[in-house]
Amino acid sequence: xxxxxxxxxxxxxxxxxxxxxxxxxxxxxxxxxxxxxxxxxxxxxxxxxxxxxxxxxxxxxx
Amino acid sequence: xxxxxxxxxxxxxxxxxxxxxxxxxxxxxxxxxxxxxxxxxxxxxxxxxxxxxxxxxxxxxxxxxxxxxxxxxxxxxxxxxxxxxxxxxxxxxxxxxxxxxxxxxxxxxxxxxxxxxxxxxxxxxxxxxxxxxxxxxxxxxxxxxxxxxxxxxxxxxxxxxxxxxxxxxxxxxxxxxxxxxxxxxxxxxxxxxxxxxxxxxxxxxxxxxxxxxxxxxxxxxxxxxxxxxxxxxxxxxxxxxxxxxxxxxxxxxxxxxxxxxxxxxxxxxxxxxxxxxxxxxxxxxxxxxxxxxxxxxxxxxxxxxxxxxxxxxxxxxxxxxxxxxxxxxxxxxxxxxxxxxxxxxxxxxxxxxxxxxxxxxxxxxxxxxxxxxxxxxxxxxxxxxxxxxxxxxxxxxxxxxxxxxxxxxxxxxxxxxxxxxxxxxxxxxxxxxxxxxxxxxxxxxxxxxxxxxxxxxxxxxxxxxxxxxxxxxxxxxxxxxxxxxxxxxxxxxxxxxxxxxx
Numbered sequence: 001x002x003x004x005x006x007x008x009x010x011x012x013x014x015x016x017x018x019x020x021x022x023x024x025x026x027x028x029x030x031x032x033x034x035x036x037x038x039x040x041x042x043x044x045x046x047x048x049x050x051x052x053x054x055x056x057x058x059x060x061x062x
Numbered sequence: 063x064x065x066x067x068x069x070x071x072x073x074x075x076x077x078x079x080x081x082x083x084x085x086x087x088x089x090x091x092x093x094x095x096x097x098x099x100x101x102x103x104x105x106x107x108x109x110x111x112x113x114x115x116x117x118x119x120x121x122x123x124x125x126x127x128x129x130x131x132x133x134x135x136x137x138x139x140x141x142x143x144x145x146x147x148x149x150x151x152x153x154x155x156x157x158x159x160x161x162x163x164x165x166x167x168x169x170x171x172x173x174x175x176x177x178x179x180x181x182x183x184x185x186x187x188x189x190x191x192x193x194x195x196x197x198x199x200x201x202x203x204x205x206x207x208x209x210x211x212x213x214x215x216x217x218x219x220x221x222x223x224x225x226x227x228x229x230x231x232x233x234x235x236x237x238x239x240x241x242x243x244x245x246x247x248x249x250x251x252x253x254x255x256x257x258x259x260x261x262x263x264x265x266x267x268x269x270x271x272x273x274x275x276x277x278x279x280x281x282x283x284x285x286x287x288x289x290x291x292x293x294x295x296x297x298x299x300x301x302x303x304x305x306x307x308x309x310x311x312x313x314x315x316x317x318x319x320x321x322x323x324x325x326x327x328x329x330x331x332x333x334x335x336x337x338x339x340x341x342x343x344x345x346x347x348x349x350x351x352x353x354x355x356x357x358x359x360x361x362x363x364x365x366x367x368x369x370x371x372x373x374x375x376x377x378x379x380x381x382x383x384x385x386x387x388x389x390x391x392x393x394x395x396x397x398x399x400x401x402x403x404x405x406x407x408x409x410x411x412x413x414x415x416x417x418x419x420x421x422x423x424x425x426x427x428x429x430x431x432x433x434x435x436x437x438x439x440x441x442x443x444x445x446x447x448x449x450x451x452x453x454x455x456x457x458x459x460x461x462x463x464x465x466x467x468x469x470x471x472x473x474x475x476x477x478x479x480x481x482x483x484x485x486x487x488x489x490x491x492x493x494x495x496x497x498x499x500x501x502x503x504x505x506x507x508x509x510x511x512x513x514x515x516x517x518x519x520x521x522x523x524x525x526x527x528x529x530x531x532x533x534x535x536x537x538x539x540x541x542x543x544x545x546x547x548x549x550x551x552x553x554x555x556x557x558x559x560x561x562x563x564x
């Protein structure tokens with residue numbers, strides 16, 4: 001699988017978690033360590049993965 | 063001295079500083095359309111990151127999102143962070159927009175679409191979509207300023223006065239030196255936004271006994287707001303997807319932000335822009351949501367949740383001086399968004415509608431003149447809309463700032479299949495693009511106006527599930543611009559490899 005396909009797959013996986021965890025796993029957890037903590041960690045994972053990808057970019061000579 | 067006096071004093075300082083920065087930017091203003099609308103594609107990473115942040119994050123954060131959190135709880139965090147997660151797609155779209163922008167000289171995202179699909183109608187359709195749906199979005203910013211000034215001055219300054227101040231500043235910032243003045247004032251405003259909101263949240267959390275005590279109090283006072291769906295029934299999956307789906311694709315569907323992808327001067331500047339924005343967005347979102355939660359504890363029972371922030375700022379625990387500075391921070395957030403919208407709409411009108419459809423032979427000077435006229439006209443339209451919404455009875459979810467923002471983005475969402483097709487699908491055609499955008503937008507408008515939600519799905523979701531297969535189906539049934547598609551996507555393939563983009 002190409003890097004592009006991997007990146008899209010990872011993104012789709014993150015989006016699936018976005019619904020699955022808060023509505024089906026944490027729906028009865030009425031605490032800050034429930035959906036609030038999940039979404040904070042979840043978006044941190046998305047941000048870190050974006051950093052991993054874009055820090056490899058290099059200048060393009062034209 | 064009264065609160066109203068200090069509000070006026072704070073506004074005067076802010077306007078003077080912004081005007082000074084905009085005039086400084088004007089000294090560097092060169093000639094030509096690319097210079098006025100894109101600062102000649104030579105914006106550094108720091109300013110790019112801050113202008114992107116200030117354009118994206120607006121009054122809806124500390125007022126609308128805080129109000130949504132106040133009323134409906136933690137789902138508001140998930141909704142807003144879905145947008146930030148969607149920014150992961152910048153690793154695909156940022157280099158692609160930037161590379162083709164430099165190669166083909168595109169000024170607006172619509173121009174890119176017209177060229178890629180070899181049909182000016184595609185860009186014009188996307189332009190009309192932007193003109194229709196960005197007006198309510200711009201109006202939201204004005205409403206935010208109006209509510210805020212009214213609340214902090216304890217009703218002395220009418221909502222309409224705040225709206226007028228925001229309109230005048232936005233027109234000035236965007237007219238003085240185009241993107242250069244917008245970007246510089248945005249950078250100044252972004253710094254104010256994040257520092258003052260962090261400071262005031264710190265004061266409020268301290269007064270609640272620190273984070274540990276704050277979280278404990280939330281869990282005991284409003285446990286139903288800490289899960290989804292909330293105890294009151296908000297944030298069922300349909301509501302979440304209805305609000306979050308347009309937000310997810312905001313980075314490419316909203317031209318005032320996608321136009322920013324043309325401006326970094328180098329790959330390093332692009333990286334700084336993206337990294338800086340992601341950090342800014344993460345911090346600012348958490349601040350806004352925690353701010354909304356603190357309002358649920360300190361000012362419960364408000365009828366209109368958009369008043370949570372103004373009401374919280376009038377509490378004795380917040381020093382008047384800090385409340386005024388926060389008001390300026392939120393005003394800055396609003397104005398930095400609306401001036402970018404005005405500038406983008408003016409470029410879209412000048413390039414994609416006037417030059418694209420009405421007068422193809424118009425000179426660059428003529429385009430600039432038209433663009434500069436469009437700025438105040440659009441501002442007045444947004445002003446009238448804001449005034450009308452501000453006069454409606456408060457508390458209705460449909461007229462809250464965040465849902466209005468998402469509704470505007472729902473219309474713009476209809477351009478997303480066309481944008482994806484431009485970069486990733488050689489079979490995409492102009493007819494597929496235009497038809498999918500028009501039908502999708504009509505569905506969104508009709509469902510939005512009638513309040514109809516078949517199966518409980520929101521207007522943007524219905525529009526999207528119709529416009530995606532329409533784009534694919536009609537494209538497969540019609541002839542694509544094969545040579546252009548090969549050249550455009552072929553160029554990108556080579557250039558992406560050189561820069562180690564994916």
